[in-house]
Every structure is written in C-alpha cells, then in structure tokens.
Amino acid sequence: TNAERNEEKTKKNHPDDMWWPENGEDWSDGEGGTDMDSGLQAMAEEDEEINVHNEETFGMDLDANGTTEKSSSSLQFGEAPPSPPPPPPATPPPPQPKPRSPRRAPSPPRQKLQYFPWASSRQRGRSRGQRAALGRGQMFEDPAVMRIIEGRPSLKVTKMNLCQTRAFMFPPTHPCPSTPQTPKMMQLRFGANSPRPSPFYSPSNPVQPFRYPGPATQLHPQHKRLLSQKQRKPEGWDPYCNLMTAKEKEWITRLQMIQLQSENPYLEDYYYQEYYRRIESKMAEEELGIRSKREPPKLTTPYVKKTDSYTPVVHIEGSLGQVAVSTCYSPRRAISAVHAYQKDTRLQRLDILNKIEKLFMVLLEVEETERMKTPLLSEAEERRLVEKIQRKVEHIYSQLQHHNPLESEGDFIPFLLVSKGKKLVARLLPFLKHDSALKILRVVTTNLPTLMSRDADETLPVLYPPLRNVIGGLAFSQLIGVLKDLTSLESLTTYECLELACQNKFGLSLLYALLSQGEKLLSSGVPLEPSIGDFETWTDIIFQVAGQLSQCSLVEPLLLPSNLLTLFCRYLDKRTVHQLKSNMESVTGCLALPS
Amino acid sequence: HQQLFEKHLVLLRDGRTLIGYLRSIDQFANLVFHQTVERIHVGKKFGDIPRGIFIVRGENVVLLGEIDMDKPCDTVLQQVSIEEILEEQRLQQQAKQETEKVKMQVLKDRGLSIPKADNLDEY
Numbered sequence: 001t002n003a004e005r006n007e008e009k010t011k012k013n014h015p016d017d018m019w020w021p022e023n024g025e026d027w028s029d030g031e032g033g034t035d036m037d038s039g040l041q042a043m044a045e046e047d048e049e050i051n052v053h054n055e056e057t058f059g060m061d062l063d064a065n066g067t068t069e070k071s072s073s074s075l076q077f078g079e080a081p082p083s084p085p086p087p088p089p090a091t092p093p094p095p096q097p098k099p100r101s102p103r104r105a106p107s108p109p110r111q112k113l114q115y116f117p118w119a120s121s122r123q124r125g126r127s128r129g130q131r132a133a134l135g136r137g138q139m140f141e142d143p144a145v146m147r148i149i150e151g152r153p154s155l156k157v158t159k160m161n162l163c164q165t166r167a168f169m170f171p172p173t174h175p176c177p178s179t180p181q182t183p184k185m186m187q188l189r190f191g192a193n194s195p196r197p198s199p200f201y202s203p204s205n206p207v208q209p210f211r212y213p214g215p216a217t218q219l220h221p222q223h224k225r226l227l228s229q230k231q232r233k234p235e236g237w238d239p240y241c242n243l244m245t246a247k248e249k250e251w252i253t254r255l256q257m258i259q260l261q262s263e264n265p266y267l268e269d270y271y272y273q274e275y276y277r278r279i280e281s282k283m284a285e286e287e288l289g290i291r292s293k294r295e296p297p298k299l300t301t302p303y304v305k306k307t308d309s310y311t312p313v314v315h316i317e318g319s320l321g322q323v324a325v326s327t328c329y330s331p332r333r334a335i336s337a338v339h340a341y342q343k344d345t346r347l348q349r350l351d352i353l354n355k356i357e358k359l360f361m362v363l364l365e366v367e368e369t370e371r372m373k374t375p376l377l378s379e380a381e382e383r384r385l386v387e388k389i390q391r392k393v394e395h396i397y398s399q400l401q402h403h404n405p406l407e408s409e410g411d412f413i414p415f416l417l418v419s420k421g422k423k424l425v426a427r428l429l430p431f432l433k434h435d436s437a438l439k440i441l442r443v444v445t446t447n448l449p450t451l452m453s454r455d456a457d458e459t460l461p462v463l464y465p466p467l468r469n470v471i472g473g474l475a476f477s478q479l480i481g482v483l484k485d486l487t488s489l490e491s492l493t494t495y496e497c498l499e500l501a502c503q504n505k506f507g508l509s510l511l512y513a514l515l516s517q518g519e520k521l522l523s524s525g526v527p528l529e530p531s532i533g534d535f536e537t538w539t540d541i542i543f544q545v546a547g548q549l550s551q552c553s554l555v556e557p558l559l560l561p562s563n564l565l566t567l568f569c570r571y572l573d574k575r576t577v578h579q580l581k582s583n584m585e586s587v588t589g590c591l592a593l594p595s
Numbered sequence: 596h597q598q599l600f601e602k603h604l605v606l607l608r609d610g611r612t613l614i615g616y617l618r619s620i621d622q623f624a625n626l627v628f629h630q631t632v633e634r635i636h637v638g639k640k641f642g643d644i645p646r647g648i649f650i651v652r653g654e655n656v657v658l659l660g661e662i663d664m665d666k667p668c669d670t671v672l673q674q675v676s677i678e679e680i681l682e683e684q685r686l687q688q689q690a691k692q693e694t695e696k697v698k699m700q701v702l703k704d705r706g707l708s709i710p711k712a713d714n715l716d717e718y
Binding site: 038238240244252255 | 616618619620621622627629
C-alpha cells in the first residue's frame with residue numbers, strides 16, 4: 001500500500017528520525033480527524049517532544065544521507081489520501097531526540113520543498129500534529145497540493161490568498177498525471193533561532209533552485225511591472241527590518257504561488273485576470289500608435305492537466321434527488337418530467353431568461369476552451385478542443401434559433417429582445433461560421449425597427465462590433481440582400497425604414513457599416529459577381545440614404561467609417577456631398593474623412 | 596523585499612482594523628505587527644488606539660493590504676481622540692442594538708424569526 005511504501009522510503013531516507021510514531025494510525029484522531037478526544041492525548045504527548053525552536057519541527061533538516069535519487073514520499077502529490085485528512089506516512093521513532101548530525105555535503109545538495117497549507121478552521125484540530133508531520137515533509141498527501149514549482153518569484157506578494165477556499169480536489173483514486181517527480185528537491189531555511197547555519201544556505205552561496213520542466217506560476221507581467229516600479233531604496237534603516245530573511249520571504253512567496261495554480265484561472269481567479277487583461281488592452285491601445293506590433297506579454301500559468309472527471313450520479317430533470325441508473329439487473333423506469341406548455345407570457349419570459357442563463361454558461365465554457373488553445377498543445381489535443389468548441393457553439397446556436405415552434409416571433413428574436421440575450425449573441429458571433437453569422441445579421445436587419453423600439457436598456461450597441469465584423473466579410477450580393485432587408489420591411493417604405501434607422505444609434509451605425517463595406521468592395525477592384533438588379537438597388541439606397549442624412553438631424557453613430565464620403569462622392573453632386581459632410585461631422589465632432 | 600518597511604492594514608474577522616509594520620508572516624498567514632494601532636471608524640470620524648506588538652492568528656484575517664504612503668491623502672475623515680471615538684462607537688452600537696430589537700419584535704409579531712448573522716459564522 002501507499003502508506004507502507006512511504007514508510008519504506010522514509011525509513012531509507014531518514015534513518016535517524018526520532019520521535020515519530022511507527023504507524024500513521026498513531027497520528028490520526030481516529031477517522032478523518034474529526035474525533036478529537038482520542039487524539040488529544042496523543043497530541044499532548046507529541047507536544048512534549050516537539051521543540052518549537054527545533055529546526056526539525058519545521059523540517060529544515062538535511063538528510064544525513066542525501067543520496068536518494070528518486071523523490072521521497074514528500075513529493076507524492078498524486079497519491080491523495082484515501083480519507084481526508086490523511087494520516088501522514090510514518091517514520092520509525094527513535095528512542096530520544098538525537099543530537100544534530102553533522103551534515104555531509106552531498107553533491108549536488110539534496111533539497112526538499114515543503115508545502116504548508118494555509119490553516120483553515122477545519123485543520124484547527126490537526127494543526128499541531130500536522131506541523132510536526134510537516135517537519136518531516138510528509139504532509140504532501142494533502143489533496144490541496146497539486147504541484148511544486150521551483151520558481152523565483154522574488155517579488156512582493158501583496159496578493160495574499162487568505163482563507164483559501166478553492167478546492168483543489170482530486171478524485172481519491174486517480175493519481176495526478178502532471179506531478180513532477182524530480183530527483184532534486186530544495187531545502188529551505190526557516191526559523192530565526194536555528195542554532196547553526198546550513199553550509200548550503202549562507203548568503204554567499206545561494207542555492208540554485210532546480211528548475212522544473214514547464215512554466216511556473218507567475219504574477220501577471222503587468223503586476224510584476226507595477227511591483228518593480230514601486231520598489232525603491234529604503235529610506236533609512238529599520239532596526240527590525242531583518243526579522244524575516246529574504247529566504248524566508250521567498251519561501252512564503254513560493255508557497256503562495258503554488259496556491260495560485262489552477263487549471264482554470266479565468267474561472268477561479270476571474271477578477272485578477274480580468275483586471276490585468278484590461279490594463280493590458282488599454283496599454284496595447286496606447287502603444288498601437290507608438291509602436292507597431294508588439295505582443296503584450298501574456299501571463300503564463302502552468303498548464304495543469306485536468307483529470308478526467310466523471311459524474312457518478314445521474315440526475316434527471318424534474319426528479320427529486322438522485323436516480324439509480326438502471327442496468328439489466330435492476331431496471332428502473334426513468335422519471336418522465338412533463339413540462340406543460342403555458343401560454344402565459346410571464347412564464348414564457350422566465351423561460352427565455354432561464355434559457356439565456358444556461359446558454360451563457362455554455363458560452364463561458366466555449367470562451368474558456370478557446371483560451372486554453374495555446375501553441376503548447378499537441379495536435380490531438382487541439383483538435384479535441386476545437387471539436388468541443390464547435391459542438392457547444394452549435395448547441396447554443398440551435399437553441400437560440402428554435403426557441404419554440406409555436407412561437408410566431410421568429411428565430412432568435414425572443415432572445416434578442418432581452419439585454420443579456422443580446423450580449424450572449426454578441427459574444428457568440430465570433431465563434432460562428434459565416435453562414436450562421438449572416439443569418440443572425442439578417443434577422444437583426446429584418447427586425448430592426450422592433451429591436452430598436454424595444455431596446456429600453458440601450459444594449460443594442462453591444463451587437464455592433466461583432467456584426468461589423470460579419471459585414472466586413474460580406475460579398476456584394478449578400479450585402480445587397482442585407483440592405484434590402486433593412487429597407488423593405490412590411491408596411492414601411494424604404495424612406496420610413498431608413499428614417500427609423502437613422503434616428504437610432506445602432507441603426508445608423510449599422511447602416512454606415514453596410515455602406516462602408518459596399519464602398520470597400522467597389523473600390524477594391526475585386527470582381528463583385530452581382531446578381532441582377534443589385535447595382536440598381538445599391539444606387540437607389542445610396543440616394544435614399546443621402547437624402548435622409550442631409551435632411552434629418554442625426555444621432556451620433558458608434559463608429560463613423562472613413563470611406564463614406566468617398567462613396568457619396570461617386571454618386572452625388574458636390575453640393576449634396578458637402579451638405580452631408582457637415583451634417584455628419586456636426587454630430588460626431590470628428591472629420592468624416594481622415595485628415 | 597520592501598514588504599516589511601511599509602505599513603500594512605489588516606481587517607480582522609471581528610471587524611477590527613489594525614495598522615502597523617508587518618514584521619513577519621508565515622504559511623498560515625499569522626502576522627506579526629509592530630507599533631500597531633487599532634483604528635476605529637465611526638461615521639466620518641476615526642480614532643487610533645496604540646496597541647504595541649500584535650500577533651494575529653492567520654485564520655482571523657479577512658484581508659491584508661499595504662498602505663501606499665505616497666498616495667495623496669485627500670480624505671474627508673477626521674481624526675479625534677480615543678475617548679471620543681470610543682464614545683461614538685458605543686453610541687453607534689447602542690443605536691444598532693435598539694433598531695435590531697425593534698426589528699426582531701416586529702418580526703416576532705408576524706411569526707417570523709431571522710437567525711442572527713453572528714451565529715451563522717460557526718459552521
């Protein structure tokens with residue numbers, strides 16, 4: 001068993017261990033550490049033996065025989081304990097505390113990295129027992145520990161993860177495949193009262209941390225920059241400034257970095273990631289003018305392979321509690337949940353809102369998977385992720401499209417009438433194939449008056465950037481089709497449609513975008529392959545729009561494309577163009593043509 | 596490693612705010628504060644009570660932050676004497692207790708009872 005194996009190893013490695021009980025059982029308080037009373041006696045006995053100032057309590061011993069090549073039990077993260085909290089693997093107890101053995105200098109020095117979980121209330125009862133165990137470096141069966149990284153974050157860590165509530169949960173039976181088993185371990189020094197300096201840890205001989213393969217957790221590059229900017233020479237010397245040595249600080253920092261690891265930083269550390277992402281994009285915007293293409297440094301987090309999790313419990317919608325999976329030996333009828341269809345509009349709205357929430361979760365997964373696609377992935381991995389993304393995107397799309405066969409409002413519309421639905425669609429659009437995206441664009445343009453009038457929160461503009469991208473990929477015929485959608489609505493003349501559009505920020509911006517795309521296509525010299533009547537429609541619309549723009553007062557568009565005036569110049573006389581120009585500029589306050 | 600030259604501010608689970616020089620930390624986030632001052636805020640007033648050396652057990656820490664001495668201090672807060680702030684605090688607690696009592700009575704009259712938040716902390 002694991003415990004026995006550990007015992008074996010540690011026996012080999014620490015032949016001069018002293019006062020640790022023979023079995024792990026003697027440590028634990030019974031089952032799972034919850035039964036404190038029986039353990040108290042044991043703990044009291046332990047305490048007599050623990051010398052708090054003893055280095056060994058904090059596990060700073062170098063082993064007398066530092067010749068073990070493979071990692072000791074202290075790095076067996078993968079083998080999570082069978083029951084939490086785990087009894088630490090034991091080492092044979094010596095008769096009495098031994099005097100410190102003279103250290104040999106193995107070359108290279110063996111090093112042991114300790115991990116101490118931040119104590120939480122559940123560990124209260126065990127903290128002392130654990131502390132002693134930790135001294136032996138045998139606490140690593142703690143499931144919270146995933147991986148040890150030898151990094152060099154010698155920075156101030158003002159980001160302290162106190163009351164760490166993240167659950168680094170391993171399924172008890174699965175060993176973590178990403179555990180690095182390295183032959184070298186680092187020993188750290190701690191404790192101001194240590195009697196004798198280690199020959200390996202004098203300031204003149206700093207121990208080189210052994211670099212593990214793979215990226216280490218680091219603070220975001222922006223964060224590092226901010227911290228280093230803040231560091232300056234200390235003004236005056238503080239008599240107490242060296243209570244903590246640099247090594248100790250580094251040790252704590254390293255510990256905290258370990259805790260920052262996660263396979264899903266955008267999920268578990270959202271605010272930190274988002275904050276620095278925004279700073280980054282802001283800086284990138286500024287730098288775009290100054291420098292040409294410089295990729296802002298991206299945060300590297302260690303890629304922790306997610307162990308495949310499986311849901312052992314089947315849950316059927318509408319059932320109470322868990323449902324036993326039926327096998328051939330125990331067939332069980334599935335609970336059929338009947339959703340009565342209600343014509344009640346309030347329930348319908350709730351249904352839509354519910355659906356939006358569910359689809360948003362899927363969208364978040366899609367975005368997360370997209371972020372995980374790094375160049376470090378293997379081909380198979382990348383393909384798998386791409387498939388996963390596609391599957392989910394299609395799911396969201398189809399759900400948005402066909403909400404209810406009885407519904408007369410049309411595809412996507414019920415969702416587009418909800419603010420969050422608009423946001424959902426806006427964030428989904430980049431993932432869609434051109435045809436699907438075009439469909440959504442046409443739905444928007446066809447139903448533009450409805451959308452505009454029922455946009456109380458004014459969240460329509462959120463759709464503008466992705467739709468603009470879609471428009472940017474339109475062919476001429478497709479563009480004409482979209483323009484026709486915009487202008488030939490039932491019961492409204494073209495004039496009226498355009499009038500409506502021009503008086504709405506989003507509508508106007510969309511119109512501008514479409515015209516801009518047309519101009520781009522026309523002036524690009526690419527063969528347009530127009531259908532019959534396309535050009536007529538095009539020129540007709542130009543004239544109508546020009547008429548609109550020069551007459552009524554315009555709202556400020558979200559973006560004023562730079563090639564609009566060029567477009568108008570083609571078709572209209574100078575005076576009209578001039579009129580248009582001043583009209584458009586007066587609203588935006590910026591030039592319609594780039595200077 | 597300038598972290599121990601600047602003053603730090605720590606908020607404890609019992610609501611106290613301590614400010615001082617952070618001299619040492621450990622893996623449990625136990626803190627050693629030097630020249631600690633307990634700052635009590637009541638409304639726009641605050642008062643500092645010098646406390647000397649504080650050792651805070653890590654589990655009692657809510658948050659910890661460094662105080663940026665360079666940042667311009669344009670606070671509207673007004674520092675008062677210890678006696679005054681303690682008196683203000685007492686009055687504040689009293690008022691709070693009274694409103695709480697009234698609330699509980701009203702709820703009781705309607706047959707409802709809401710457990711007090713401090714009980715929930717013990718899980």
